[in-house]
Amino acid sequence: MPEPNRRFVLAKRPDGKPDRETFERREEDVPEPEPGEALIRTLYLSVDPYMRGRMNAGESYAEPWAVGGPLRGGVVGEVVDANGSGFETGDIVTGNLEWADYATAPGSDLQPVDPDLAPISTALGVLGMPGRTAYFGTREVARPQPGDTFVVTGAAGAVGSVAGQLASMAGARVVGFAGSEEKVAFLEDDLGFDVGIDYSTTDDYRAALEDAAPDGVDAYFDNVGGEITDAVFTQLNVDARVAICGQISLYNAEELPTGPRKLPTLIEKRARVEGFLVGDFAPRFEEATRNLGRWVSAGDLEYRETVTEGLENAPEAFLGLFEGENIGKQLVKVGERDD
Template sequence: MNQQLTNKQILLATRPVGMPTEQNFEFKEIPVAEAQDGQVVVRTLYLSVDPYMRGRMSDAKSYIPPYNLNEVIVGGIVGEIVESNSDLFKAGDKVIGMLGWQLYNTVDAMTLRQIDESIAPVSAYLSVLGLTGLTAYFGLLDIGQPKEGETVVVSGAAGSVGMFVGQIAKIMGARVVGIAGTNEKCDYLKNELGFDAAINYKTTDNIGAALEQACPNGVDVYFDNVGGEISDAVMNLLNDYARIPLCGAISSYNRTDGDMGPRILTKMIKTRSLMKGFVLGDYADRQLEGLQELGKWLSEGKLKYEETIVDGFDNAIDAFLQLFQGANIGKMLVKVSDAEK
């Protein structure tokens, strides 16, 4: 390893209150650590920015420990092995793992998984063949269980999870209605991904009326990425025995007022609906199953994916903040470097 290599990191400096700002983060430079026995050095190619990271910036109790202050932020990263002191990998191998937001990660080789560039580009392993594709797969099929002819509604439908939920629901024979925040996104859902209808919640005067028009036979499955007033409106259209996978609530992640809303208990009882929160870690022992199915659908042309790529490690914080402005179609990624030829 070149001893002159300098590593650049992004640390959490302070815990955000409300919407995060660049002042909550700090850039730091340190030497790149050499690989010890069983370790490898990974050069970051792409890093993933995801809404769930906002929750880890708070110290409130959650399903995953919070980030520590003055430590490197951790997320999904695809990288290239540049130094190996392990029999598992050699220099040039492409890998994926939960790694630090830094130019280089020196880690135990056992924490990484090799990826196959012949199946899809490396960036796809952070979307359709990664966390977001798997989240859509298990949340929809295990909890939502869509049946042919049923109506599936997806909020945040043009996002990195929602776009796959809708496509998988179509594969299952369902009618799919997406909710998104721009006309461009709605057009993409209908014209590129095959959604049956799409609603722009930002330009719709009455989201409830728009949903009722788009879902004349009610809602059988609601895949919720957003929460808030949109979800309140969907609850009025639930059919008997509806299923509601709760994946995210991005509308409330930066709120400081408690996010009060209508009480839905009566509606849930009357319709005998199932609502269940989940995280991908619940399906850790089934990820190979999900990857095989997603890979099969991808190779058959049944799944499309879109990426919004921000170029440059120094722009990672800006890319993260853009998530809460709805700037992305599909997966938001930061391209840090190119692979060696």
């Protein structure tokens, strides 16, 4: 077992945009599991936009991280000491664990990952939390119908790329906003979106959307917020559904913008705007994973992963989310699986 155990803690709370100084790497002994806890060797670590909220002192929907305290996130790892946790040594598991080479967790906080079902990394992406977010946000909140126009922002990311494909499967025309030409090609050529809009080279989001969605917008899955969302609101149709999944364009803002105000549109259009949290659908996670797994196996649902090598590069992988460096799910590969 390589020693010491590398782990990251929150060095300080960021003002605005986090940077490398937000993170501190420590080297400590590999932790000893208590009875009923497993010791897990990290293979893949997930970095996610919601972690930005956990770096603030104030309440967000996830509890704030303590300064000097561990950073935690979705991990897929291998049990190296089962220690009465209910798992066997060598089992592949997933759970919310520290950003570290090794971490301990009670067996009840871990879920098994079947390595024969799909690549184990997918438990953090298309078959994990982001896939489930897309599944429930699309099917239960945005609810695209055949013939609808469905718009998604952050379209080439972990959640957006799945949401758009699920809307296509439901018979909608799908328009995605993403931040580069390469991402637009990914949406249109690999995922089968009807139109991708490269917002990084578009000044007038509204005009771009009018071209891409001449019949208006019936369902909107928002991962980004800000000016793109302002533009989408102007194009909503009567009875449109807006699913507010994320607002990444605002996560590093020191002051939240207050305008322009788009709510009058909702009166005329009798539109419904609904925020949601994937955790609210926990009793149905198994259904989501089963269906997503079936569609991936059948080749009906494509997914992409951007894999950063090495735990030491986890901060850069996280920071890259805010620069649009990832296509599909951003992961950090920390260790190799023992065969």
